[in-house]
Each structure stands twice: as C-alpha cells, then as structure tokens.
Amino acid sequence: MHKTGLASLAVLAAVLSAPRVAAAEVTLRAVSAFAEGTQFSKNFERFVDKVNRDGKGVVQINYIGGPRAVPPFEVGNAVRTRVVDMANVTGAFYSNLMPESDAFKLLGKPMSEQRRNGTWDYLNQLHNHKLNAWYLARQFHNVPFHIYLNKKIDRLDFAGLKVRVTPVYRDIVQALGGTPINTAPGEVYTALERGVVDGYGWPVSGIFDLGWDKVTKYRLDPGFYSVEVNVLVNLDVWKGLTEPQRKVLVDAALWLEALDAESVATITSERERQAKAGIQALDFGPEESKKFLDRANDVAWDTVIKRAPEIGAKLRELAGN
C-alpha cells in the first residue's frame, strides 16, 4: 500500500474511533397531551424553543402539537411504543399503564428537593420499567387542583352531583358522594354546556383557555394535591443519544422545572380573573377545609397502596405525607 492510502486509512480510523460528539444532529418528535398554547403546554413549548436554540447542530425537537395529533389518554402509550420520541403529559393520563402514577399528585415537594432526596431517581426507574420512558422533567409541583361546580352546595357533600374527573379527582369525588365521569379536557366544555356534568376537576389555572369560565359558577376552596405534568422521552431514544445531546435536554429540563417559580404569580392572577368573571369561591371554613384536605390525601393514598402495595408505600415515604 502506498503512502496516501495509509494516510487516508489513518484518517478513517480516527473518524471511526472519534467520540460520539461527532454524531449528526438528531431531531426528536414531540407531542403535548394538552392543547397548544394553553396553560399546561406553554412551558413545555418554551422548553422546546430553548432546546432548539441551545441544541443547534446537536439535538432539535420537532413539536407536532397537542391532542389533535395524539389523543390525551394515548400519549403515554405513544411514548412507550415510540410512536413519538417525547411528550408533555400528566401521569393521570397514563395510569392505565402505570397505576402508581396516581401517587404523583401527592408528591408536592419542589423538584430540586425531589432530585436530591431520591424521588426523581425512583420515579425515573418506575418510568423506565413500566413505560419504557426516561422521566426527563416534572412541572407545576406548586399548583393545586380544585373542584368547580355549577350547583351551589351548602356543605361538603356531592350527593346527586355528576363531576367530570380524571384519576386525579375520582376518589375524592366518590368519597363525598358524587358520581365521577371520566373525560379528556377537550370534552369538558360540551359536557358542562349540555348539563351532562354539574362540575369538573381542574387545576386553579387554565380554565379560561378553553372558555370554561362561560359555563362555570363556583370554585370549591381549598385547592388540593399538586399538579404534575411530565416530560417523557422514549427510553430507547434516550439510550441512543450522545452525552452532549443528553446534556442539552437535561439542562433545558432543569431550566423548565425552575419555571415553577412563576406559578405563584399565575395562581394569584387566575384567582382574580375568576372572581372578575363572576366565579364565586365556596369556602366552608378552616375546620371543614382541613377535614376535606385530610380526606383527599387519605383516599388517594388508599387507592395507590391498594393497587401497588410495595411501590405505593415507598412513594408515601418519599412524599412525607
């Protein structure tokens, strides 16, 4: 072999053994379980923009959109089977695949703490095993849920009321004697307008996004639990990423989790906006409120521990409630 041949072989060897930083840019396809531009998609969309800015030549996200692309209750399975590479979705929408996800609403510590105390790691392992997913980020730990009603109640009793739920609210609605009706967010407006339901569960923020203020009379206080909306990546996709690609995603995930600080102002402004829209708060005072919160906590843990005794007990220990 002559000299130039040897030289090009050496170049080839160097290229082949080069670290994977030299790998081509990868593009991940992502969806959200919530409508585009609405409260629980917004920060994920900012995350996508950030990755696309910081990850030029390394990793990019092709955001396909909200529930028109994949129905909300199928998003978890779409990540599992790699129909999509990444999703913004609440555990409440994949509890059919992972019953333990009912407990995520009970894990209300800031994510910085959940990452320090082993909660993130434990939940990541659960997602690895049960959903074939990497648990990249969790958002909105400091945003509570509420029950909204169109019929006035004079005590904490839902007898005769039909209430739209997801797994988040099912147990407490039942415990108070109401009839839970499970629907995706996209069906809430019509269900209220037609009187199919007398109320619905939803976080403190976001009811204006789909016009529900026009069909809502009361918000039951206090708020309860802790919203959880997660960014998941298909596990095979995650394993195939290079270190630099993962770093762009992890840095953006930590940035996304820190956006939870903004929720404090959002909550204040949403409550004010509800009041201006004529939505009245129903509050039965500190004693009844405490009973309600304790009940909500207990019935939720009962369900988790019944469905997943060992993992449920471990999650309760991590939650500290």
Ligand code: 173
């Ligand atoms: O009410 C819901 O659809 C629901 O469970 C949920 C969860 C997280 C954020 C917003 C709504």
